[in-house]
Amino acid sequence: MPKIIQLSPHIANLIAAGEVVERPASVVKELLENAVDAGASKVTVEIRDGGMTFLRVTDNGCGMTAEDAQTAFLRHATSKLRSAEDLAAIGTMGFRGEALAAIASVSRIDLMTKTPSSIEGVSLHLEAGEITERTEAGCPDGTTIIVRDLFFNTPARMKFMKSDTIEGSRVTAAVQMQALAHPSVAYRMLRDGKEVLSTPGTGKLEAAVYCIYGRECAHMVKVDSRWEQYSLTGYVSKPTDSRPSRAHQTFFVNGRPVKSKLLISALEEAYRNQIMVGKFPACVLHLALPANTVDVNVHPAKTEVKFLSEKSVFDCVHYGVLGALNKTPDRPNVQFKPAPKAEPVAPSQPPKAPIVKQENFFRTMTAEEFRTFSTAVRESPKPKPEAAAATAAKIQQTTLPPLRESVILPQTPSFPSPAPIPQVRIVEAPKPVPAPPPVPQEAEAEQTAMDMPTVADWKMVGELYNSYIIVEQGDNAFLIDKHAAHERILFEKLKANQEKISAQSLLAPIPVRLGPSAAGELLANRAMLEELGFEIDEFGENTVVLRQIPMDLSPENAADAVESLASDLLNGRHEEKDTVRDEILHTVACKAAIKAGWISDDAELLALVKQVMEREDLKYCPHGRPICITLSKKQLEKQFKRS
Ligand code: ADP
Numbered sequence: 001m002p003k004i005i006q007l008s009p010h011i012a013n014l015i016a017a018g019e020v021v022e023r024p025a026s027v028v029k030e031l032l033e034n035a036v037d038a039g040a041s042k043v044t045v046e047i048r049d050g051g052m053t054f055l056r057v058t059d060n061g062c063g064m065t066a067e068d069a070q071t072a073f074l075r076h077a078t079s080k081l082r083s084a085e086d087l088a089a090i091g092t093m094g095f096r097g098e099a100l101a102a103i104a105s106v107s108r109i110d111l112m113t114k115t116p117s118s119i120e121g122v123s124l125h126l127e128a129g130e131i132t133e134r135t136e137a138g139c140p141d142g143t144t145i146i147v148r149d150l151f152f153n154t155p156a157r158m159k160f161m162k163s164d165t166i167e168g169s170r171v172t173a174a175v176q177m178q179a180l181a182h183p184s185v186a187y188r189m190l191r192d193g194k195e196v197l198s199t200p201g202t203g204k205l206e207a208a209v210y211c212i213y214g215r216e217c218a219h220m221v222k223v224d225s226r227w228e229q230y231s232l233t234g235y236v237s238k239p240t241d242s243r244p245s246r247a248h249q250t251f252f253v254n255g256r257p258v259k260s261k262l263l264i265s266a267l268e269e270a271y272r273n274q275i276m277v278g279k280f281p282a283c284v285l286h287l288a289l290p291a292n293t294v295d296v297n298v299h300p301a302k303t304e305v306k307f308l309s310e311k312s313v314f315d316c317v318h319y320g321v322l323g324a325l326n327k328t329p330d331r332p333n334v335q336f337k338p339a340p341k342a343e344p345v346a347p348s349q350p351p352k353a354p355i356v357k358q359e360n361f362f363r364t365m366t367a368e369e370f371r372t373f374s375t376a377v378r379e380s381p382k383p384k385p386e387a388a389a390a391t392a393a394k395i396q397q398t399t400l401p402p403l404r405e406s407v408i409l410p411q412t413p414s415f416p417s418p419a420p421i422p423q424v425r426i427v428e429a430p431k432p433v434p435a436p437p438p439v440p441q442e443a444e445a446e447q448t449a450m451d452m453p454t455v456a457d458w459k460m461v462g463e464l465y466n467s468y469i470i471v472e473q474g475d476n477a478f479l480i481d482k483h484a485a486h487e488r489i490l491f492e493k494l495k496a497n498q499e500k501i502s503a504q505s506l507l508a509p510i511p512v513r514l515g516p517s518a519a520g521e522l523l524a525n526r527a528m529l530e531e532l533g534f535e536i537d538e539f540g541e542n543t544v545v546l547r548q549i550p551m552d553l554s555p556e557n558a559a560d561a562v563e564s565l566a567s568d569l570l571n572g573r574h575e576e577k578d579t580v581r582d583e584i585l586h587t588v589a590c591k592a593a594i595k596a597g598w599i600s601d602d603a604e605l606l607a608l609v610k611q612v613m614e615r616e617d618l619k620y621c622p623h624g625r626p627i628c629i630t631l632s633k634k635q636l637e638k639q640f641k642r643s
């Protein structure tokens, strides 16, 4: 073993830089947080070449004295923390005292700063963390930091940088994030001389949201709830305006943008039974809680937090959002709203179980919260068994001879069901129409994905709910989910074709507005997307334009497909080309497939059934849901007490 030595401060800073300073966007984040901590009300960010060669942040905050300005660049130099006790209740954005030191160690910096009480300001120049020049300077109150040639002395890091376009988009995303985090600060951003963002800094969150998301946010629902020591404010999307990915979910905890699975599940729990599987709510939510109930010191970039009471936080977000959604008067009737173009329904994939059970909640609720909550619950959509029964009842009323027993389906799926049509088409079945089969709990296990029969003599009996095709073969009936089946067939077809996927050029290119950093990610994968039939170009901040899409995808579905692709790519699926390709094919297949609830003609249905019945490999859709379930004659006989 070599002898142990202590690392030099320069090397220690380089190591810290690896954690804090990943790319221009992370530099900007740190500098913007410093500006907020300095009490600035106006902050301007300017970048050139994606922030790689030039990045300037100017604020009108408290500034630094000449002495402080030099100390600021030392490792663990901070004005925000004095004792270990302070660490337990941090009220500032920064506190680790390493950002300036880390940034300085991998760049060339110019700093100009002046406090209101001093007559002259100070100007410093640093090269790789060393102060090389120090002069007095006439400058306005506040601080300006220019970071040039980021990573000029760490070529290994430099290699990880993407194109200027992508890095630039990430910087914009970081500024947007800060603007949403601090609505009382006016942010302005210039990218290569062009203004790409400007918020008024009025303190109103909606103003900032509007500047960033544009008109899209006009339909969002306001959340404003207080509970115990917590407050939750912001905007969430209506269930009908859900998104194909989580890219538009933004959470702040005490003004800090955070990534938190807990907050995501609390939000999504509020949409349970109201949103389609595979769709996600959008939000900009601020959670404010006492500083001593949250630990922000669990991650160098401070994007993760730990809550003292996860349960209370979950409840606060869950019921805060639920209450807001239930207050909106035009809440859609998710159960029976006619939806001829409904998205796929997923019988075997109910949303994830809630982290916190409702029963626990009552123990910690105040009386007032309980009242609000119980109203919310009363108004929330009815559980599914009743819905299924009601659907069945409706069908009975209109066309079918009355059944003796009302139909109760086990395994309640939780999504809006497609509207029942007043007719069940029968192709060649002289027998009584198969109504939704009464299947009690114990029969559930038997009704699994089928082992595909190879015997040929089957016949198509009809279709249920414009979604499930009924096929009879010997002593078995099969219910085929037409969307899932079609999706799988398309997927196989696309996958088998290893060549470039055939594409259609769009006469009118489609602009797609995306969440922060999604546009950059798509553009970074442009070559691969092109192989898959998408031609995508940059089109301003957060927006791309589609010029060409795969042949099988209809233009109306293209924007949605691209948004889910971006989210797949952002979720780190870009390592393996085959996986990404598969993901993209899933998305294309899913968007291009006929949907549950659509009216299909018999020829179309028959073609699907033929493939499903003949091909053993078609068992599950690309997302793992079964394509076909079996209902045996025996099962039915048992139900009718015949056996
Ligand atoms: P931290 O923010 O964790 O304290 P930094 O390295 O980011 O650590 O900054 C070190 C110190 O420099 C801060 O504590 C603050 O006193 C000072 N400082 C940095 N940026 C500014 C600014 N824009 N205006 C005033 N003071 C600043």
Ligand code: MG
Pocket: 030, 033, 034, 093, 094, 095, 097, 099, 100
């Ligand atoms: Mg800081």
